[in-house]
Amino acid sequence: MDQDYATLLGSCPVPFQGATEVLLGHGSGGKLTADLIERLFLPAFQNPYLAKLDDQAVLELQGMRLAFTTDAFVVTPIFFPGGDIGRLAVNGTVNDLAMSGARPLYVSAAFILEEGLWLADLERIVRSMQEACATAGVMLVTGDTKVVNRGSGDKVFITTSGIGIIEHALTIAVDGAQVGDRIILSGTIADHGMAVMSKREGLEFETEIVSDTVALNSLVASMLEGSAAIHCLRDPTRGGVATTLHEIARRSQVGIVLEEQCIPIREEVKGACELLGIDPLYVANEGKLVAIVGREAAEQIVERMRGHRDGQAARIIGEIVADHPGMVVMRTGIGGSRIIELPMGEQLPRIC
Amino acid sequence: MDQDYATLLGSCPVPFQGATEVLLGHGSGGKLTADLIERLFLPAFQNPYLAKLDDQAVLELQGMRLAFTTDAFVVTPIFFPGGDIGRLAVNGTVNDLAMSGARPLYVSAAFILEEGLWLADLERIVRSMQEACATAGVMLVTGDTKVVNRGSGDKVFITTSGIGIIEHALTIAVDGAQVGDRIILSGTIADHGMAVMSKREGLEFETEIVSDTVALNSLVASMLEGSAAIHCLRDPTRGGVATTLHEIARRSQVGIVLEEQCIPIREEVKGACELLGIDPLYVANEGKLVAIVGREAAEQIVERMRGHRDGQAARIIGEIVADHPGMVVMRTGIGGSRIIELPMGEQLPRIC
Numbered sequence: 014m015d016q017d018y019a020t021l022l023g024s025c026p027v028p029f030q031g032a033t034e035v036l037l038g039h040g041s042g043g044k045l046t047a048d049l050i051e052r053l054f055l056p057a058f059q060n061p062y063l064a065k066l067d068d069q070a071v072l073e074l075q076g077m078r079l080a081f082t083t084d085a086f087v088v089t090p091i092f093f094p095g096g097d098i099g100r101l102a103v104n105g106t107v108n109d110l111a112m113s114g115a116r117p118l119y120v121s122a123a124f125i126l127e128e129g130l131w132l133a134d135l136e137r138i139v140r141s142m143q144e145a146c147a148t149a150g151v152m153l154v155t156g157d158t159k160v161v162n163r164g165s166g167d168k169v170f171i172t173t174s175g176i177g178i179i180e181h182a183l184t185i186a187v188d189g190a191q192v193g194d195r196i197i198l199s200g201t202i203a204d205h206g207m208a209v210m211s212k213r214e215g216l217e218f219e220t221e222i223v224s225d226t227v228a229l230n231s232l233v234a235s236m237l238e239g240s241a242a243i244h245c246l247r248d249p250t251r252g253g254v255a256t257t258l259h260e261i262a263r264r265s266q267v268g269i270v271l272e273e274q275c276i277p278i279r280e281e282v283k284g285a286c287e288l289l290g291i292d293p294l295y296v297a298n299e300g301k302l303v304a305i306v307g308r309e310a311a312e313q314i315v316e317r318m319r320g321h322r323d324g325q326a327a328r329i330i331g332e333i334v335a336d337h338p339g340m341v342v343m344r345t346g347i348g349g350s351r352i353i354e355l356p357m358g359e360q361l362p363r364i365c
Numbered sequence: 366m367d368q369d370y371a372t373l374l375g376s377c378p379v380p381f382q383g384a385t386e387v388l389l390g391h392g393s394g395g396k397l398t399a400d401l402i403e404r405l406f407l408p409a410f411q412n413p414y415l416a417k418l419d420d421q422a423v424l425e426l427q428g429m430r431l432a433f434t435t436d437a438f439v440v441t442p443i444f445f446p447g448g449d450i451g452r453l454a455v456n457g458t459v460n461d462l463a464m465s466g467a468r469p470l471y472v473s474a475a476f477i478l479e480e481g482l483w484l485a486d487l488e489r490i491v492r493s494m495q496e497a498c499a500t501a502g503v504m505l506v507t508g509d510t511k512v513v514n515r516g517s518g519d520k521v522f523i524t525t526s527g528i529g530i531i532e533h534a535l536t537i538a539v540d541g542a543q544v545g546d547r548i549i550l551s552g553t554i555a556d557h558g559m560a561v562m563s564k565r566e567g568l569e570f571e572t573e574i575v576s577d578t579v580a581l582n583s584l585v586a587s588m589l590e591g592s593a594a595i596h597c598l599r600d601p602t603r604g605g606v607a608t609t610l611h612e613i614a615r616r617s618q619v620g621i622v623l624e625e626q627c628i629p630i631r632e633e634v635k636g637a638c639e640l641l642g643i644d645p646l647y648v649a650n651e652g653k654l655v656a657i658v659g660r661e662a663a664e665q666i667v668e669r670m671r672g673h674r675d676g677q678a679a680r681i682i683g684e685i686v687a688d689h690p691g692m693v694v695m696r697t698g699i700g701g702s703r704i705i706e707l708p709m710g711e712q713l714p715r716i717c
Contacts, residue, residue: 032484033483033484033485034480034481034482034483034484035478035479035480035481035482035483035484035487035512036480036512037480037512037514038512039478039510039512040478040510040511040512040513041512046510049510050510053484053487053488053491054491054508054510057491057492057494057495058494058495058498058504058505060504060505060506062471062504062506062507063504063505063506063507063508069507070471070473070506070507072470072471072506072528074429074431074470074530075429075530077426077427077429079426079528081471081473081506081507081528082473082507083473083474083475083507083508083509083524083526084475084509085475085476085477085509085510085511085524086511087477087511087513087517089517118424118426119414119422119424119433121422121433121434121435121526122435123435123436123437123524123526124437125437125439125477125522125524126387126391126392127387128386128387128388128389129386129387130386130387131385131386131387132384132385132386132387132405133385135387135405136405139405139406139409140409142409142410143409143410146410152410152412152414152415153410153412153415154412154414154415154422154424154433155414155415155421155422155433155434155435156406156415156435157435157436157437157524158391158392158398158401158402158406158437159392159437159438159439159715160387160388160389160390160391160392160393160711160714161392161439161519161522161715162389162714162715164516165439165441165518165519166517166518166519166522167513167517167518170477170511170513170518170522172435172437172475172477172509172524172526174435174473174475174524174526176424176431176433176528178426178427359512362512362514363511363513363514
């Protein structure tokens with residue numbers, strides 16, 4: 014380690030949870046990721062947009078509110094039941110925009126290709142992105158392609174960024190949860206993560222587990238048409254519903270109580286989770302959203318969501334409480350309760 | 366190859382210059398890159414923004430003109446004389462915005478980290494990005510971090526995207542060159558590419574070759590203040606000045622004549638190119654621009670550029686002609702002339 018590095022490390026008074034190297038867990042969305050963001054990125058790029066720690070920045074530009082977001086996709090395998098890295102990349106960026114209540118408009122894509130990738134695979138991914146753009150009603154307007162030598166990448170990584178316009182007056186943000194609010198989940202959990210894991214591990218079930226990857230902007234538009242009592246929207250991707258709720262509890266400084274028996278999960282997904290020893294609450298979803306909404310409006314919003322193809326299994330799964338701010342507690346089926354911890358590291362690497 | 370792939374390949378009547386796999390050259394910015402864009406990306410994402418093939422999309426949004434761009438950075442080594450991958454990523458995106466005449470405002474960054482990267486290296490890169498943002502006057506407002514397992518990446522890849530606002534009425538685009546226009550180059554060529562190559566190859570020269578990476582938005586703003594006769598701006602990165610001029614000639618359907626003795630190059634860079642057998646006209650620059658401007662305004666624009674710290678060596682290097690549309694011809698010092706070809710593949714992989 015040369016002197017420059019020592020000086021830099023020295024300038025970071027508490028080392029990153031004891032780590033001196035990047036660990037897989039730094040990409041998990043859990044504690045290590047939060048650590049990296051709060052110790053490194055936030056102090057470096059001090060500005061009010063980034064400090065909000067939302068999945069998108071909401072920018073004021075000549076009286077217009079724009080949402081702007083970016084996400085890198087490194088999922089392996091690149092093709093999985095129900096989708097592929099291209100579809101995931103478009104839907105993921107569309108969803109990050111939609112979670113601010115924005116109407117997604119434009120998307121960019123930057124490809125990092127590994128030398129030796131089959132052009133037919135790339136073509137299949139690009140067609141899938143095209144379909145996803147058409148379904149979501151967005152245009153892919155700019156892009157870039159880089160190639161790295163064999164062994165310096167892994168087939169294909171895609172970074173999508175997006176711009177959307179916010180056409181309502183609400184502020185929908187991760188720090189918007191209020192005591193008394195209800196927590197709505199738009200459908201079954203853990204489908205995406207377990208679809209990728211099953212494919213990766215070569216598991217076979219009677220019913221194939223299929224990724225839920227879908228663009229949620231249409232569902233969000235419908236919710237916004239029906240109610241102004243939407244305080245926070247998040248798509249529980251990396252780290253699953255547990256990690257998303259943690260972020261909301263922490264950033265809004267409220268407590269969260271979940272009802273275990275209200276959380277919808279498919280039988281085959283539950284089975285796969287048990288087989289692999291994975292808690293489905295921590296598994297990535299790519300077509301679900303968590304909404305924190307006003308108590309009075311909650312039932313009506315759920316009804317409206319159920320009338321939409323992407324929210325048919327929507328349910329109220331819990332509420333926001335004043336007790337235990339920053340903590341997520343789950344009431345279990347048998348009357349007990351347990352604390353849902355923020356995971357330290359990575360239980361399912363490269364899931365998105 | 367399963368049937369799906371065969372069908373897809375079959376749907377591509379002329380295979381990609383005979384290739385069935387991604388080659389390093391597909392990321393070169395040369396013929397293979399053009400091939401990929403024109404055979405794969407353009408037909409898939411048919412829209413007028415992408416079809417312009419500019420380095421940024423210019424979007425109309427409620428009467429406002431926004432520029433939007435993205436670029437992936439995979440340079441190796443990640444630290445090189447004069448810069449690093451982080452500085453390059455910020456400046457590259459700022460420059461792509463500036464080349465539409467936009468004022469760059471907001472930047473996003475998506476990191477793909479390889480497990481095992483030194484956190485001190487990441488910190489050094491992030492600090493460098495912070496400095497680059499401050500210098501260029503842009504805010505990094507949103508980001509993402511993914512980690513791939515050891516051997517599936519190469520230390521760090523960074524994709525930056527950016528948004529800028531166009532505050533003038535000009536249309537500055539790659540198809541804007543007109544017969545009689547003059548071609549201005551803002552400074553010496555090949556500095557960035559040869560700085561990276563020298564570091565990679567362990568070459569030492571009496572005078573160290575240093576990357577020219579810099580944000581060009583200030584220089585562009587000054588040029589726009591001084592003249593409305595700016596028809597096209599490009600930063601000659603991957604593939605160098607030769608590739609950039611080819612794109613302009615082809616997209617504007619004009620011929621280009623260059624004067625070899627007018628093209629500025631540092632002695633040590635020239636020496637390094639000769640040593641490595643590389644034509645500097647094809648080597649990446651990261652702090653230079655090519656401007657196609659009206660004949661009458663050309664001298665005055667050059668004067669103005671020379672008064673700016675980033676354009677001190679600006680020169681007129683050639684002109685736009687009606688002859689040989691789509692071709693670039695160089696008049697050599699001894700009175701001859703040679704055709705400057707678009708390179709097929711990649712002479713310097715992973716230079717940016």
